[in-house]
Amino acid sequence: xxxxxxxxxxxxxxxxxxxxxxxxxxxxxxxxxxxxxxxxxxxxxxxxxxxxxxxxxxxxxxxxxxxxxxxxxxxxxxxxxxxxxxxxxxxxxxxxxxxxxxxxxxxxxxxxxxxxxxxxxxxxxxxxxxxxxxxxxxxxxxxxxxxxxx
Amino acid sequence: xxxxxxxxxxxxxxxxxxxxxxxxxxxxxxxxxxxxxxxxxxxxxxxxxxxxxxxxxxxxxxxxxxxxxxxxxxxxxxxxxxxxxxxxxxxxxxxxxxxxxxxxxxxxxxxxxxxxxxxxxxxxxxxxxxxxxxxxxxxxxxxxxxxxxxxxxxxxxxxxxxxxxxxxxxxxxxxxxxxxxxxxxxxxxxxxxxxxxxxxxxxxxxxxxxxxxxxxxxxxxxxxxxxxxxxxxxxxxxxxxxxxxxxxxxxxxxxxxxxxxxxxxxxxxxxxxxxxxxxxxxxxxxxxxxxxxxxxxxxxxxxxxxxxxxxxxxxxxxxxxxxxxxxxxxxxxxxxxxxxxxxxxxxxxxxxxxxxxxxxxxxxxxxxxxxxxxxxxxxxxxxxxxxxxxxxxxxxxxxxxxxxxxxxxxxxxxxxxxxxxxxxxxxxxxxxxxxxxxxxxxxxxxxxxxxxxxxxxxxxxxxxxxxxxxxxx
Numbered sequence: 001x002x003x004x005x006x007x008x009x010x011x012x013x014x015x016x017x018x019x020x021x022x023x024x025x026x027x028x029x030x031x032x033x034x035x036x037x038x039x040x041x042x043x044x045x046x047x048x049x050x051x052x053x054x055x056x057x058x059x060x061x062x063x064x065x066x067x068x069x070x071x072x073x074x075x076x077x078x079x080x081x082x083x084x085x086x087x088x089x090x091x092x093x094x095x096x097x098x099x100x101x102x103x104x105x106x107x108x109x110x111x112x113x114x115x116x117x118x119x120x121x122x123x124x125x126x127x128x129x130x131x132x133x134x135x136x137x138x139x140x141x142x143x144x145x146x147x148x149x150x
Numbered sequence: 151x152x153x154x155x156x157x158x159x160x161x162x163x164x165x166x167x168x169x170x171x172x173x174x175x176x177x178x179x180x181x182x183x184x185x186x187x188x189x190x191x192x193x194x195x196x197x198x199x200x201x202x203x204x205x206x207x208x209x210x211x212x213x214x215x216x217x218x219x220x221x222x223x224x225x226x227x228x229x230x231x232x233x234x235x236x237x238x239x240x241x242x243x244x245x246x247x248x249x250x251x252x253x254x255x256x257x258x259x260x261x262x263x264x265x266x267x268x269x270x271x272x273x274x275x276x277x278x279x280x281x282x283x284x285x286x287x288x289x290x291x292x293x294x295x296x297x298x299x300x301x302x303x304x305x306x307x308x309x310x311x312x313x314x315x316x317x318x319x320x321x322x323x324x325x326x327x328x329x330x331x332x333x334x335x336x337x338x339x340x341x342x343x344x345x346x347x348x349x350x351x352x353x354x355x356x357x358x359x360x361x362x363x364x365x366x367x368x369x370x371x372x373x374x375x376x377x378x379x380x381x382x383x384x385x386x387x388x389x390x391x392x393x394x395x396x397x398x399x400x401x402x403x404x405x406x407x408x409x410x411x412x413x414x415x416x417x418x419x420x421x422x423x424x425x426x427x428x429x430x431x432x433x434x435x436x437x438x439x440x441x442x443x444x445x446x447x448x449x450x451x452x453x454x455x456x457x458x459x460x461x462x463x464x465x466x467x468x469x470x471x472x473x474x475x476x477x478x479x480x481x482x483x484x485x486x487x488x489x490x491x492x493x494x495x496x497x498x499x500x501x502x503x504x505x506x507x508x509x510x511x512x513x514x515x516x517x518x519x520x521x522x523x524x525x526x527x528x529x530x531x532x533x534x535x536x537x538x539x540x541x542x543x544x545x546x547x548x549x550x551x552x553x554x555x556x557x558x559x560x561x562x563x564x565x566x567x568x569x570x571x572x573x574x575x576x577x578x579x580x581x582x583x584x585x586x587x588x589x590x591x592x593x594x595x596x597x598x599x600x601x602x603x604x605x606x607x608x609x610x611x612x613x614x615x616x617x618x619x620x621x622x623x
């Protein structure tokens with residue numbers, strides 16, 4: 001086989017393997033990675049249908065890890081409650097919330113400001129509530145929201 | 151829809167006029183013109199917003215719209231004057247050979263395949279909200295701040311509570327992501343992230359044009375198809391996190407500007423067109439405003455110019471890297487100097503002791519790098535095929551342009567390996583991982599770091615061994 005034939009074969013291989021991925025998944029793990037583009041289309045169809053968009057979004061955010069999906073959904077619902085009642089710039093205290101979930105909450109809650117230590121740094125539901133906070137979010141398998149007395 | 155279409159339209163007009171006015175547009179067709187307009191326009195629009203914020207005018211639909219209009223009025227007379235000059239043609243004689251029937255079928259099939267894949271990416275970007283952790287906590291949070299506060303340089307840029315957003319990271323993509331929200335008046339990360347797939351569209355079109363001009367249209371179409379169907383660009387949401395063109399990360403935008411800069415720099419050292427140096431400098435500047443990883447690219451291109459530019463090497467190296475560095479310093483570094491740094495501030499880690507301490511990691515880093523290059527799920531056979539094509543077509547790579555791209559890509563990958571050697575990064579997830587901290591870091595970042603250089607590498611592979619259809623005529 002000369003150099004030219006090798007190069008044409010390799011180029012053809014690139015094209016064929018890219019096309020093979022569009023075939024339906026085989027059901028077992030296969031090195032050709034069949035079905036991945038179809039899975040992406042299926043995922044997008046869930047958003048396009050408009051059904052359960054929050055659930056789908058949180059599942060995607062949580063990497064479809066079942067326990068995390070439930071927790072992220074709970075967080076999203078608590079964030080909505082705060083958004084409905086809070087003025088921009090209100091301070092929200094986190095107690096016993098992991099670092100990564102705290103960062104995501106900082107994004108979701110902005111322009112409210114998130115304060116408090118992370119669970120990794122010893123924060124827990126027993127932390128003292130700061131005097132100037134508008135709401136308190138408490139981490140755990142079932143996240144909770146508390147409204148401090150004014 | 152209008153909130154997304156308007157900034158994209160403004161970017162394309164800005165890019166097209168800039169290309170015509172200052173770069174003497176080397177395009178040979180509509181596809182490359184579209185890609186170049188989008189590439190230059192996205193960089194210009196983001197830089198404009200960053201500049202307006204930097205001089206205290208803030209970022210709003212009115213300020214960005216007004217700034218764009220002023221820029222257009224300044225460039226229009228130059229663009230009109232260039233139109234009267236005979237157009238430069240940077241096309242190789244071999245690429246002008248008319249295609250036979252087989253060639254035309256292959257060309258249409260490859261371009262069609264690329265279009266389908268890119269359409270899927272654009273649709274995913276439009277339908278999905280932002281979901282990647284890094285995208286949400288860095289780029290999107292900054293975009294939200296820009297959209298809601300009209301500036302990124304307010305209190306949060308110095309607030310230690312927002313340290314996790316990496317305040318010193320160059321924020322060009324956040325300004326771009328905020329554009330649709332400035333028009334709609336509300337922040338919606340679904341629309342903000344819909345800006346990102348357009349970087350992939352521009353990259354495919356730029357690759358098509360640049361490769362077509364050198365080896366013919368089928369080669370250009372193969373390069374565009376190859377890039378557009380890369381699994382970790384087109385449809386894999388994870389792993390690795392954040393590589394997809396729909397995932398609102400800055401890696402694909404950096405890949406666009408890096409590839410554009412490398413292809414322009416290759417044109418420059420080969421003397422294909424007069425203003426390729428300027429184009430390389432501007433695009434390198436955009437790359438450094440997109441991610442810190444644009445800085446090693448700047449060093450790599452500077453070094454490659456010294457090695458491969460035929461004459462006046464120092465002047466050309468200084469001109470290209472100097473222009474890029476000026477853009478970076480004027481638009482971002484001067485503003486970022488007072489902002490907090492983090493454990494990921496790599497220049498601080500480049501010490502002799504950190505290097506010696508981290509050297510024991512090198513074998514496992516190289517092993518993981520090799521594993522990533524051979525990962526069929528993420529890359530198909532891209533790296534193996536690129537190596538094979540470059541090996542069989544080595545003769546065609548003995549050009550100054552190919553040498554420049556190879557050296558710059560080598561420096562870039564070397565910089566990433568060095569970063570893994572000296573890094574002190576850690577996270578709760580990494581500490582809990584049975585892999586260990588650095589392997590975990592590589593697992594979640596290496597794929598998207600390699601994405602920065604992958605389009606240039608696959609362009610080189612096609613240039614080394616172009617499809618027979620182009621050569622048969």
